[in-house]
Amino acid sequence: MTRLSPLLAQATPVTVDHGEGCYLYGTDGRRYLDFTAGIGVTSTGHCHPHVVEAARRQVGSLIHGQYTTVMHQPLLELTERLGAVLPENLDSLFFANSGSEAVEASLRLARQSTGRPNVIVFHGGFHGRTVATATMTTSGTRFSAGFSPLMGGVHVAPFPNAYRYGWSEEEATAFALKELDYIFATLTAPNETAAFVVEPVLGEGGYVPGNTTFFHGLRERADRYGILLVIDEIQTGFGRTGKFFGHQHFDVQPDIITIAKGLASGFPLSGIAASAELMAKGWPGSQGGTYGGNAVSCAAAVATLEVIEKEGLVTNAAERGAQLLEGARRTAGAGVGDIRGLGLLVGSEFTAPDGTPDRATATAAQQLAARKGLLLLTCGAHMNVVRMVPPLIVSEQQVEDALAIWSEVLDEM
Numbered sequence: 001m002t003r004l005s006p007l008l009a010q011a012t013p014v015t016v017d018h019g020e021g022c023y024l025y026g027t028d029g030r031r032y033l034d035f036t037a038g039i040g041v042t043s044t045g046h047c048h049p050h051v052v053e054a055a056r057r058q059v060g061s062l063i064h065g066q067y068t069t070v071m072h073q074p075l076l077e078l079t080e081r082l083g084a085v086l087p088e089n090l091d092s093l094f095f096a097n098s099g100s101e102a103v104e105a106s107l108r109l110a111r112q113s114t115g116r117p118n119v120i121v122f123h124g125g126f127h128g129r130t131v132a133t134a135t136m137t138t139s140g141t142r143f144s145a146g147f148s149p150l151m152g153g154v155h156v157a158p159f160p161n162a163y164r165y166g167w168s169e170e171e172a173t174a175f176a177l178k179e180l181d182y183i184f185a186t187l188t189a190p191n192e193t194a195a196f197v198v199e200p201v202l203g204e205g206g207y208v209p210g211n212t213t214f215f216h217g218l219r220e221r222a223d224r225y226g227i228l229l230v231i232d233e234i235q236t237g238f239g240r241t242g243k244f245f246g247h248q249h250f251d252v253q254p255d256i257i258t259i260a261k262g263l264a265s266g267f268p269l270s271g272i273a274a275s276a277e278l279m280a281k282g283w284p285g286s287q288g289g290t291y292g293g294n295a296v297s298c299a300a301a302v303a304t305l306e307v308i309e310k311e312g313l314v315t316n317a318a319e320r321g322a323q324l325l326e327g328a329r330r331t332a333g334a335g336v337g338d339i340r341g342l343g344l345l346v347g348s349e350f351t352a353p354d355g356t357p358d359r360a361t362a363t364a365a366q367q368l369a370a371r372k373g374l375l376l377l378t379c380g381a382h383m384n385v386v387r388m389v390p391p392l393i394v395s396e397q398q399v400e401d402a403l404a405i406w407s408e409v410l411d412e413m
């Protein structure tokens with residue numbers, strides 16, 4: 001008998017039969033409130049009728065066009081639609097399939113356009129699982145364990161992770177920027193540095209939001225030294241944080257953003273956006289791939305953008321996010337050391353009485369929640385943060401339902 005690889009470890013015991021809105025229906029006949037959204041992907045909910053209809057129509061007319069062979073209409077339409085929501089200076093797009101590929105595309109463009117070899121990433125960041133992006137990932141040793149040598153040219157600077165350092169946000173930010181300057185003096189000179197690659201909110205690293213002072217510090221150094229600011233919006237884009245893109249909370253202009261996840265409601269699609277001038281400095285032929293910008297994914301993405309706009313999902317993410325964060329703070333008891341987030345990214349960090357990360361309790365809480373019908377994920381370097389990342393269509397009542405289950409879980413733990 002053929003079996004699934006044990007490498008495909010599952011976070012919950014649930015096998016899904018189908019999904020609708022914020023619910024997944026298991027083959028066990030139970031209904032689950034899904035606060036994982038396929039790791040922040042199904043922002044319009046499972047099988048939103050408008051997205052389903054757009055994909056169905058596209059499947060019937062063209063499934064695969066291969067955009068370096070022939071251009072296709074859904075990709076052109078998506079490019080146009082994205083123009084209305086992207087920061088004004090980012091007027092040129094490249095499409096791929098996964099988040100990791102998008103980050104690699106940004107890395108290639110940054111190195112090619114600057115002629116510089118090194119990049120600086122920020123501690124606790126997650127940028128993917130390919131060898132290059134795993135090298136750039138510092139949110140857990142598991143992501144790069146056992147397949148060294150990794151890619152060269154990556155240096156790691158601190159992210160203002162106040163709780164982890166045990167400092168105020170101001171202290172953590174001042175330290176992060178000071179350390180960045182020390183890295184320039186000791187590890188990679190500015191004129192050897194192509195890019196900063198950074199998330200607006202550490203995602204897999206534990207739902208730690210950045211802040212305005214930090215991002216202004218990065219922008220100021222990027223301008224001073226001709227370094228590109230690459231903002232990885234893969235988890236934070238398309239309304240997830242309560243603004244269209246996560247960096248918009250911090251009044252900062254990126255040179256490149258990476259996009260994926262919430263872009264196409266679960267169809268594989270990713271990309272990078274940059275100015276046409278910067279994009280033109282990439283080397284022809286060096287970016288591409290068989291499946292990038294798939295026609296059905298692009299049609300689903302157009303429909304997704306329509307749903308985000310028509311249903312006011314960015315505003316809903318801000319309002320429901322505030323409700324969720326406030327509720328999680330209200331229900332937290334002993335053992336939860338910190339609760340933080342931005343929009344519909346809310347994390348509860350479990351800490352043992354001696355101050356060490358408490359993975360066992362976080363895992364047990366997640367498992368108990370699943371048995372009670374609420375699906376959650378963990379994250380953080382120590383997997384001790386329980387994260388709530390529901391679809392952006394989540395209602396006030398569904399947030400209350402999730403909080404009621406979470407409160408029961410914490411009481412019983």
Ligand code: PMP
Pocket residue numbers: 039097098099100101103126127128129199203204232233234235260
């Ligand atoms: N960057 C960020 C910020 C992410 O959250 C992720 C996925 N969790 C990735 C990159 C990688 O995306 P993918 O798994 O689609 O390769």
